[in-house]
Amino acid sequence: xxxxxxxxxxxxxxxxxxxxxxxxxxxxxxxxxxxxxxxxxxxxxxxxxxxxxxxxxxxxxxxxxxxxxxxxxxxxxxxxxxxxxxxxxxxxxxxxx
Numbered sequence: 001x002x003x004x005x006x007x008x009x010x011x012x013x014x015x016x017x018x019x020x021x022x023x024x025x026x027x028x029x030x031x032x033x034x035x036x037x038x039x040x041x042x043x044x045x046x047x048x049x050x051x052x053x054x055x056x057x058x059x060x061x062x063x064x065x066x067x068x069x070x071x072x073x074x075x076x077x078x079x080x081x082x083x084x085x086x087x088x089x090x091x092x093x094x095x096x097x
Contacts, residue, residue, distance in 0.1 A: 016096055019096060020096065040052075040059060040061075041061050044059070044061045045061075050062045050063075
C-alpha cells in the first residue's frame with residue numbers, strides 16, 4: 001500500500017525553514033570546531049612541534065609546499081592556447097535565499 005504526499009506551499013516553506021535552521025546550526029558547529037582546532041594549533045606552535053601524540057590521537061600541523069598552475073597569468077600570455085583547452089561543464093545549482 002503506497003501513500004501519496006501532496007506538497008503545498010506551507011509544507012515546502014516548513015522544509016525550507018528546517019533547512020535554514022540546520023544551516024545555522026552547522027555554521028555554529030563549524031565555528032566551534034575551528035575554535036578548538038585553533039587552540040590545539042596554538043599549543044603546537046608554542047611548543048614548536050609539528051606532531052603531537054595525545055592519548056589515542058596523533059595530531060599533525062605541518063607546513064606543506066604546493067605548486068599551483070597560474071591560470072590567470074597563462075590566460076593573459078597565451079589566450080589562444082588557453083581558449084583551445086577550455087572545457088565547458090554544466091550543472092544545476094540549488095540555492096535558498
